[in-house]
Amino acid sequence: MRGGCLRIGAKAPGVKRFVTCVALAMCFAIAGCKDPTGATPATTSSFVRAATDIVIKNVRTVATNDSVAGANSQEYYVVTFTYTNDLGYALVPSIKHFTLEDVDRIRYLGEDSGSTALVGIENDSPLLKPGDSHEYTVGFRVPENTYATLQYDPTEE
Numbered sequence: 001m002r003g004g005c006l007r008i009g010a011k012a013p014g015v016k017r018f019v020t021c022v023a024l025a026m027c028f029a030i031a032g033c034k035d036p037t038g039a040t041p042a043t044t045s046s047f048v049r050a051a052t053d054i055v056i057k058n059v060r061t062v063a064t065n066d067s068v069a070g071a072n073s074q075e076y077y078v079v080t081f082t083y084t085n086d087l088g089y090a091l092v093p094s095i096k097h098f099t100l101e102d103v104d105r106i107r108y109l110g111e112d113s114g115s116t117a118l119v120g121i122e123n124d125s126p127l128l129k130p131g132d133s134h135e136y137t138v139g140f141r142v143p144e145n146t147y148a149t150l151q152y153d154p155t156e157e
Helices: 015-031
Strands: 048-050 054-063 074-084 098-102 107-109 133-143 148-152
Touching: 048 054, 048 074, 054 148, 074 148, 098 133, 107 133
Parallel strands: 048 148
Antiparallel strands: 054 074, 074 133, 098 107, 098 148
């Protein structure tokens, strides 16, 4: 094969050509990797997906540092996102109405205070008319490696 990366029965290509071929092969391999579900992962975590009225900007995990013997390890997902009111009526969103719902339909309520993992989080709560958007940062205490969907539930108690 003339001009290709590998030539059988001929001298091996030069180092420069070899490095170029390897780099191209890596680029093609990386470009071909896609999420089989077609969903768009969060900026830093594929553990959190968004409902249609939410755009996730960042997800970071923070250890709770309060392990209890025999209990599952837990962590906080601290999520920064934009919520758009698509409910058809004006509301002042409550942080506790933002929930993460895992694959077993277990819900974890949003928090923005009460733990050292949430220090520095400040959210204001403006009135959102239908179609208005606002950015929030909310923490969710979940078992490690929880896969969940972030949503707003106005009926959550």
